[in-house]
Amino acid sequence: MSNNISFKDVFIKGAVIYNPVLIQLVGLCPVVAASTTFARAAMLSVVLCVELIVTCTVASALFKKIPRWVRVLLYLIIGTAIICPLLWYIESFSLINLSLGMKIYIPLIAVNSMTAVHCEQFSVKNSVKLSLYDAAAAGFGASIIILIVGAVRELLANSAIGGMPVNLPITFKGMALPFGCLILLGFMAAGLKAFVARMYPQNSADEEPVVSEVFADENSEVTEVEIFDEFWAEPQPEEVPEVPMSVPEKTSVKPAEPSFSTAEEIDELLKSLGIDIDIKGDKQ
Amino acid sequence: MRILTDLLMTALYTVFAQNLVLSSGLGMSEAIRVSTKPGTFGKFALMISGFSVVTSTLCSLIDSFKPMEAMPYAVRAAIYAGVLAGVYIIVAAVMRLFFGSSAKILGTLGIAALNTLVFTIPHINNSAAYSFAGSIGSGIGAGIAFVLAAALINSGSRKLAENEDIPEIFKGTPAMFFYVAMLSLAFAGFTDSNIFG
Numbered sequence: 366m367s368n369n370i371s372f373k374d375v376f377i378k379g380a381v382i383y384n385p386v387l388i389q390l391v392g393l394c395p396v397v398a399a400s401t402t403f404a405r406a407a408m409l410s411v412v413l414c415v416e417l418i419v420t421c422t423v424a425s426a427l428f429k430k431i432p433r434w435v436r437v438l439l440y441l442i443i444g445t446a447i448i449c450p451l452l453w454y455i456e457s458f459s460l461i462n463l464s465l466g467m468k469i470y471i472p473l474i475a476v477n478s479m480t481a482v483h484c485e486q487f488s489v490k491n492s493v494k495l496s497l498y499d500a501a502a503a504g505f506g507a508s509i510i511i512l513i514v515g516a517v518r519e520l521l522a523n524s525a526i527g528g529m530p531v532n533l534p535i536t537f538k539g540m541a542l543p544f545g546c547l548i549l550l551g552f553m554a555a556g557l558k559a560f561v562a563r564m565y566p567q568n569s570a571d572e573e574p575v576v577s578e579v580f581a582d583e584n585s586e587v588t589e590v591e592i593f594d595e596f597w598a599e600p601q602p603e604e605v606p607e608v609p610m611s612v613p614e615k616t617s618v619k620p621a622e623p624s625f626s627t628a629e630e631i632d633e634l635l636k637s638l639g640i641d642i643d644i645k646g647d648k649q
Numbered sequence: 650m651r652i653l654t655d656l657l658m659t660a661l662y663t664v665f666a667q668n669l670v671l672s673s674g675l676g677m678s679e680a681i682r683v684s685t686k687p688g689t690f691g692k693f694a695l696m697i698s699g700f701s702v703v704t705s706t707l708c709s710l711i712d713s714f715k716p717m718e719a720m721p722y723a724v725r726a727a728i729y730a731g732v733l734a735g736v737y738i739i740v741a742a743v744m745r746l747f748f749g750s751s752a753k754i755l756g757t758l759g760i761a762a763l764n765t766l767v768f769t770i771p772h773i774n775n776s777a778a779y780s781f782a783g784s785i786g787s788g789i790g791a792g793i794a795f796v797l798a799a800a801l802i803n804s805g806s807r808k809l810a811e812n813e814d815i816p817e818i819f820k821g822t823p824a825m826f827f828y829v830a831m832l833s834l835a836f837a838g839f840t841d842s843n844i845f846g
Contacts (some may be wrong), residue, residue, distance in 0.1 A: 397674030453723035539844035551826030
């Protein structure tokens, strides 16, 4: 079945409909913390794409039989093996003048949640070719967001784009801080949601999960990788279906209600502490 | 006494003034995810603090060697990654082989150990030139900061899910981004950041 899937299908799903940053909320650290200028965003994007593509491809080719708790370590090792020589090369030959902040943030990409999510949800369950497509799509989708965020933050915080001054009547230094980036991401996520609702209505509208379900974990009743599986993946019986982070399952969504199954637990906890607050909203 | 003061002051600074999750975005994806499971907060705080403390302590010891001073940053980063990988594999192997831990527990362990927050602590300790006690304090603080962030996100996301006044297009992840942005702004206040100007 894998052979029937085109690059376009994988690309639209991986880069747009389930954009890693705006929809899956993975890999937020490099976006929020480090992409304060266009140049930094460009550098992060390149490193992220290279690391993601290589790690996902290797994971698909070699890691399918390895237990998950060992695989997550191998992602770190591969990421470090790619990023540290790259950083050393940049440092040694003074290709780019890296600030200390960038020297810290670039190695962090090795433990980026985006890599773990895509390797676990897709690469170890699919062919090398499809994994390559998926990693390229996710890397592209994330890179576009990082570049836009970097450019807008530099423009509003420093009145410049790519180091070139732009005359703006006011500057908003807060855009260089994480909260400015998060506000921008909020508007971009809403824009993407509207775009997907218009262009791919079968994947959006009231089927969009609440955030908590996007991140339902391995203890949750929400199963993982359904969205990817139903479209691309062949079942792999030898694989234990556990992933570090989950994508939403369309059929289990109840947008009007909080999905936390822990409301009762919190109620009980509060009662045991002698606090009479009704979390569930049963008491009227 | 001075050691204890160093440890506590650094821990408090890491939790409140420099909450690494909300004011730096480190481990933010994991915090949002963990926020949906309040029952796991204690476990995560313990694991993240444990990994941060052990990793940053070992890295501080390695940093104290003379040759490390002249090392390119890339080599230093590779050494830190190696230490983190070593600590994780030892803990995971012990839990697996001696305690028969399930795949679920090991999965949680992987998320707690291999994330940007834990990996950053040795880098921060090095760049801020924290003392040995300070390094331990920042490790403990990282775990508490993570859980504080997850608890705040949990509290807000419940309200967001119940709020019918939010326009349809902003429900879900957009609203979550705005909410986390407000939390981040609140912590930016502790650091005397310049927002306008």
